Amino acid sequence: MTLPRRTLLAATLAAPAVMPRGARAQGPWAPDRPVRLIVPFAPGGSQDVLGRLFAQQVSQQVGQNVVVENRAGAGGIIGAQEVARATPDGLTLLLTTAGQTTIAKAIGRRLTYDPVADFTPIIHLSDSPVALVTAPSLPPRDLQELLAYCRDARDPIPYGSTGIGTNTHLIMEELKARERLKVEHVPYRGAAAAFNDLAAGRIGLMFISVASVMAVSGAQMKVIGVTSRERFPPTPDVPTMIEGGLPGFEASIWTGLAGPKGLPAPIVARWNAEFARALQSELVTSRLPALGSTANGAGAEAFGTLLREDLDRWTRVAAPLNIQLE
Template sequence: MQATRRALLASLILPGLAHAQGAWAPDRPVRLVVPFAPGGSQDVLGRLFAQTVSQAVGQNVVVENRAGAGGMLGAEAVARAAPDGTTLLLATAGQLTIAKAIGRRLSYDPIADFAPILHLSDSPVALLAAPDLPASDLGRLLEHCRRAPQPLPYASTGIGTNTHLIMEDLKARERLNIEHVPYRGAAAAFNDLMASRIALMFVSVPSVLGFSGGQLRVMAVTSRVRFPAIPEVPTMIEGGVPGFEASIWTGLAAPATTPAPAIERWRQEFARALESDLVRSRLASLGAVANGSGPAEFGALLRDDLARWTRVAAPLAVRLD
């Protein structure tokens, strides 16, 4: 009886061991291309994942910062790399959906030239209102913007950015009488918002959490559910804008035609890192939450995102090149 049990146990365990031993593994150091300069939130995330995953795969995962052209230089480097599983891209919408949606001239196709691996994290944006606007909640704010006799100025962190396109989407859906005033970053826009020189703006949750210049009127967030760091703030959906969600997402991708075993190994290892207390606590400090959706779901997000921002950008005639 004991021999039979041992044989049965071996039959269950050994195939799993054989599969694990035969799984694809990198045979040389791996590049994780971060398409931004060192020191920013994406660089922090990239280095955190690289450190965690290196230990698991037995090879160094080295962060390579390839900043420039809104992240497109880094994406181009990955798209042209050998599809052997040793080059990865820490991707955002800026390179893989928004750039094409606003008509940037690209040397790569953001859908066809990449293999999606994992949707790593999401950070919603927050809708802010000037102190003197006569609105106590989102519904009243939107009604005020509809009825304004002259267009109310709203800020963004630049033409063709997430914050610009998200507001234009809201403007079209809710028929708001607002006009765009682009800024080079959130800090100057915050000052003008607090002085009521602008009326509205969308800004990343980390920027809200890090603001120390006074009390901001945070009207809503664009996540599906309330965001853990600011649970008192309702969502756009709760405020009366059905289905309105938006995220500054981060994902992992590889060159197209990277072998499926390599894609699956990286999905497993980065998903495992995403579940670690270290990564989750750091995400929270950066105003983000873990996602963990795999290649099929992440690929669907890319296609949906591209379609959404192409529709929003079409009437804007954005010209950046």
């Protein structure tokens, strides 16, 4: 007698699995030796601190050392390049930001890797919004007044950034194009010199990390807004750019975890779970606000989507700028 198809399928699913002789049930993948977490920045910065927090917590969770290796240079490209070339065995991971991936390609940096195709996204770890600040001497008191002031200025108003092709440069250029602002770029080699010129009124405005704003006296600047979707917990009195009248204007200095291309799914799943768990730990949650960051935790698929969208966004912004890199 031939069983009906539905009955046959049910019988097949109900039957006990028969394993070959000598086979063993496989548990979740686990690292069998120390793991390298490549941080593509010098020791002491916020990304290095973040990487060391995760390394400490995840080491405890998996019972295997996760060792931070700083591979600074070329805006993070050297460290990213090392991971792109690594064996996809789960033992070499990258603490990554847009600087060495999506923005690097968007502004035309010479890369030996593709920032999307040559990495396996694992988890979107955290976000750090930036704040729009102005010189104390600038008349506008809120975002709409500032936008009108910059549109109607007789001469372009100088704005600062932490360097050509950085987040703070491209975010302002996106705002400039969207709102037709009359501003011109003055790049600096970091925030300290820019803050001095902002306080003195030699530049009128700039975007800067919220962590930097938190570390500077309020007398040195006026904080107009932040680029997060909702108000940033460490600065609850500062409105978002969206609240200020710019629908959908968001930007983040994001941090994520990635591995080399071809990382097997069980390895991705294990590291995703461990770093998501670390995001909820007291060690990490207690330090994130001081670093100007909030936890994200979006998974591998969502992080991959972010990479592609980020690349498209900054490529559009950078295209008309004709950025010349050494």
